[in-house]
Amino acid sequence: xxxxxxxxxxxxxxxxxxxxxxxxxxxxxxxxxxxxxxxxxxxxxxxxxxxxxxxxxxxxxxxxxxxxxxxxxxxxxxxxxxxxxxxxxxxxxxxxxxxxxxxxxxxxxxxxxxxxxxxxxxxxxxxxxxxxxxxxxxxxxxxxxxxxxxxxxxxxxxxxxxxxxxxxxxxxxxxxxxxxxxxxxxxxxx
Amino acid sequence: xxxxxxxxxxxxxxxxxxxxxxxxxxxxxxxxxxxxxxxxxxxxxxxxxxxxxxxxxxxxxxxxxxxxxxxxxxxxxxxxxxxxxxxxxxxxxxxxxxxxxxxxxxxxxxxxxxxxxxxxxxxxxxxxxxxxxxxxxxxxxxxxxxxxxxxxxxxxxxxxxxxxxxxxxxxxxxxxxxxxxxxxxxxxxx
Numbered sequence: 274x275x276x277x278x279x280x281x282x283x284x285x286x287x288x289x290x291x292x293x294x295x296x297x298x299x300x301x302x303x304x305x306x307x308x309x310x311x312x313x314x315x316x317x318x319x320x321x322x323x324x325x326x327x328x329x330x331x332x333x334x335x336x337x338x339x340x341x342x343x344x345x346x347x348x349x350x351x352x353x354x355x356x357x358x359x360x361x362x363x364x365x366x367x368x369x370x371x372x373x374x375x376x377x378x379x380x381x382x383x384x385x386x387x388x389x390x391x392x393x394x395x396x397x398x399x400x401x402x403x404x405x406x407x408x409x410x411x412x413x414x415x416x417x418x419x420x421x422x423x424x425x426x427x428x429x430x431x432x433x434x435x436x437x438x439x440x441x442x443x444x445x446x447x448x449x450x451x452x453x454x455x456x457x458x459x460x461x462x463x
Numbered sequence: 464x465x466x467x468x469x470x471x472x473x474x475x476x477x478x479x480x481x482x483x484x485x486x487x488x489x490x491x492x493x494x495x496x497x498x499x500x501x502x503x504x505x506x507x508x509x510x511x512x513x514x515x516x517x518x519x520x521x522x523x524x525x526x527x528x529x530x531x532x533x534x535x536x537x538x539x540x541x542x543x544x545x546x547x548x549x550x551x552x553x554x555x556x557x558x559x560x561x562x563x564x565x566x567x568x569x570x571x572x573x574x575x576x577x578x579x580x581x582x583x584x585x586x587x588x589x590x591x592x593x594x595x596x597x598x599x600x601x602x603x604x605x606x607x608x609x610x611x612x613x614x615x616x617x618x619x620x621x622x623x624x625x626x627x628x629x630x631x632x633x634x635x636x637x638x639x640x641x642x643x644x645x646x647x648x649x650x651x652x653x
Contacts, residue, residue, distance in 0.1 A: 274492055274496065274550045274630040274631065274633075274634065275634060276631075276634040277492075279490075280490050280492055280493070283488075283489050283493065284489075284493065284653075287484055287485050287486075287489070288485075289481075290484035291481050291484040291485035291633050292481075293484070294477055294480035294481040294483070294484050295478075295481035295620075296477075298473075299473050299474075299477070300469070300470050300473055301471065302464055302467075302470055304475065305469070335540055358534065369572040377517035380559065384529065388592065396573060401583040410637040410638065410640075411501070412569050412636070412637075413636055413637060413638070414636065416634065417634065417635055417636035417637070417638060418638075420635045420638075421633035421635045421636075421638040421642070422635075423631065424628045424635050424638075424644065424645070425630050425642065427624040427625075427627050427628040427644055428624070428628065428642045428643050428644035428645075430485075430623075430624040431621055431624040431625055431628070431643065431644040431647065432643065432644075433620075434618070434621040435617075435621055436626065437474070437617050437618040438614045438618065438621070440464045441464065441466075441610045441613065441614050442464075443465075444464065444465060444466040444607065444610035444611075445607055445610045445611045445614050446603055446604065446611075447597070447600040447601070447603060447607070448600065448603070448607060448608075448610075448611040448614075449604075450600075451616045452611070452615065453616050453618050453621065453622065454617055454618035454621040454622075455614070455618075457621065458648060459643060462510070
């Protein structure tokens with residue numbers, strides 16, 4: 274399936290409400306539980322895996338520093354200026370002292386603003402092949418960036434369902450053999 | 464984390480609205496797209512993998528024939544009567560001729576009715592260890608059944624995010640290496 278702006282926005286515009294319906298008001302055991310210590314050697318300050326709370330914080334950081342700022346760099350500078358690296362652990366600071374409800378509100382607000390900004394760019398078909406420079410991946414296009422924004426939502430929904438299911442790993446007893454999500458060990462790049 | 468009825472209902476009661484926010488009104492490319500033919504040798508009539516539309520249909524079948532009927536069998540018959548086997552492919556018939564919006568409405572309605580029914584059972588702590596007989600897994604408890612109901616929602620949210628992400632596998636270009644969901648091959652039991 275080829276990139277299509279409207280179909281991409283269809284995903285991006287739905288994520289905040291879907292996460293809100295899933296998470297708001299949930300008991301802390303689901304919201305604050307993670308998958309234990311990292312097993313893959315990557316580390317952050319605490320060496321912990323991410324809870325749903327951490328994931329929403331991470332999505333907020335993406336809205337602030339990643340997607341639309343990078344789209345603007347492509348349109349203004351092309352490959353002449355590499356994107357700023359994305360800080361995968363910035364949510365610890367971003368989320369400090371906030372409640373999940375505050376994070377959900379903030380994510381919804383930022384996403385809405387960013388989609389207004391995206392529409393205001395009035396992108397034309399020829400713009401989607403414009404190129405930028407990723408600090409690690411090298412040449413990328415605007416359409417790849419925008420498609421990644423949507424799939425990034427889905428990758429964290431995938432993670433979120435896995436983290437939540439993990440809390441009931443023992444509680445399901447013998448049914449665990451039928452529950453694929455309990456066999457997912459995550460698929461993050463090293 | 465041990466089984467807790469209120470914490471289980473907290474998940475079960477949120478799934479319909481979360482799926483509704485994610486899927487209602489989405490273009491058909493996302494709703495009807497699947498992951499191609501089955502690669503694992505299991506087959507249904509068409510040998511296709513599941514689309515989001517199919518997944519919502521499957522959740523409806525679960526509401527009708529699996530969770531509450533099995534809870535009632537445990538309470539009424541214990542291990543003396545095995546559960547009826549669950550038909551993993553019944554959604555083809557269940558969903559025929561319906562729109563996604565109809566399926567989302569139906570899932571929400573059935574889930575609500577089932578949670579009313581669950582509360583009406585007025586389960587006491589000692590009930591959760593009552594045993595039933597699964598046709599393949601053997602002895603299971605009521606708490607394992609109810610925990611599985613919630614994790615089953617999460618396993619299909621996990622699948623749904625993967626199926627949707629699959630449609631943009633090419634569109635994200637080099638970013639695919641960072642997007643864990645694109646590396647997930649599913650984890651279904653053989």
